[in-house]
Amino acid sequence: MSRLTHTAYVRRKPLRVESVSSQMTSTDLIKVSIVEDDERICKSLSALIDGSQGFRCIGAHRDVKEAVAGIAAGCPDVVLLDINLSGTSGIDCIRELKNLVPTLKVLMYTVYDDEEQLFRSLREGADGYLLKRTPPARLLEAISDVHIGNSAMSGQIARLVVKYFHQLGPRVETEKLTSRELEILRHLAKGYQNKEIADLCGIGFDTVRTHLRNIYHKLHVNSRTEAVVRFFGSSLKE
Amino acid sequence: MSRLTHTAYVRRKPLRVESVSSQMTSTDLIKVSIVEDDERICKSLSALIDGSQGFRCIGAHRDVKEAVAGIAAGCPDVVLLDINLSGTSGIDCIRELKNLVPTLKVLMYTVYDDEEQLFRSLREGADGYLLKRTPPARLLEAISDVHIGNSAMSGQIARLVVKYFHQLGPRVETEKLTSRELEILRHLAKGYQNKEIADLCGIGFDTVRTHLRNIYHKLHVNSRTEAVVRFFGSSLKE
């Protein structure tokens, strides 16, 4: 069950795996690439990975340009991507790497718990975010975690993410809204203006305005912008 | 250094702790309360906690009402809060509990990896979110993690969170904006209107409008609402 010898706990059950990337590797070996400036860290990382059962380090790159070429050739399962590279930031190549290798999982690896970089990374498509202080066992665990389709992040990073949601504040009480009102609110949150909403809903211009008035009352706001602000994050589905 | 005997890794360094709750416990003991429907789970949880060095289970409650009373009295450091309780959902008392005991950390504990409940919980102020399949070692680790001010979540939960940010899409290119423009955009994203922004920035009404005009051009939008939509999620700081 355990491919890790460094830690007591690794993986409890053969979780339903969303990603199919594991099927693509030979004999369940996780192929890892490293993109890292610092030679020393790079070496110790590849040593750790190669020294662990079930993991294989298939590449180590010093900058973004080299990494893109190497990763396109090597087709790793997971890439450990440093952010503070000399030259281009690692963040700027997340998308590119994922385009090259669609099944690729990107695990950011950095010393700083910087909000700006964290959220940029996540929005660019990163699958995990680890601080360099992360102990080896947990690092390997994270790699195998993202490999099976889950995500991983350090406790301090998770804290920033949680803080983000705390700041969003309590969710807007969409329960109080009628279905029509909710529909219109969603259109608002896409930036449409009243006339467009009227067309989209197939109703009159003035009707939209009436609905908006009611929405504002229910959400305790007095402008469309405020309504959008209140709405955001609530239900990203659809 | 290690208060956990169940796992190899616990805590590497005396991290700077944002919360002061640890100072308030006697001799570094983490006081945990449980709010859990199922008697069996409840018992095994309290057994696990009491059986682990550094942890102490000071209460087990079956429903929200009982929990509120008990937690107000016991002042635990961390509460393990089940979501699917009979009667009121656990989510609805997160805020209340935190008001009663401001230093309290709330760790959601549930079987389902439901997006709706996850995001509602986080926005209500939950500090962590664990699935019940979480192995004991990791559970204890999570408790001590949130206790020192970090956050914890299961891999599958982290995956949902990450997915949320992926859906937000790439961040708006705020680099193109000047600092003043960015400042104004942030005010926009809080729902302020032009006059208010002018006051907040200490500049004239017409200047705000000029800045807005430029912002719209740079973001390729034609209304404040669109600008807000584009902006959202980028940098919630301040």
Place this chain on the structure above:
DNA sequence: TTGAAAATCACTCAAATGTGCGATTCCCAC
């Protein structure tokens, strides 16, 4: 069937917003 909530539309008026054009000042890099 009857009542209440939901959805629809219309009209008005004031306020806020979008847009085009022009202008001055300040600061910094070349």
Place this chain on the structure above:
DNA sequence: GTGGGAATCGCACATTTGAGTGATTTTCAA
């Protein structure tokens, strides 16, 4: 020192939006 970006302000005009008021139709459950 000079050119250019950034920040500032002003004015004019059309459009959009917010808010008040009233009314009709649809829907659905008691």
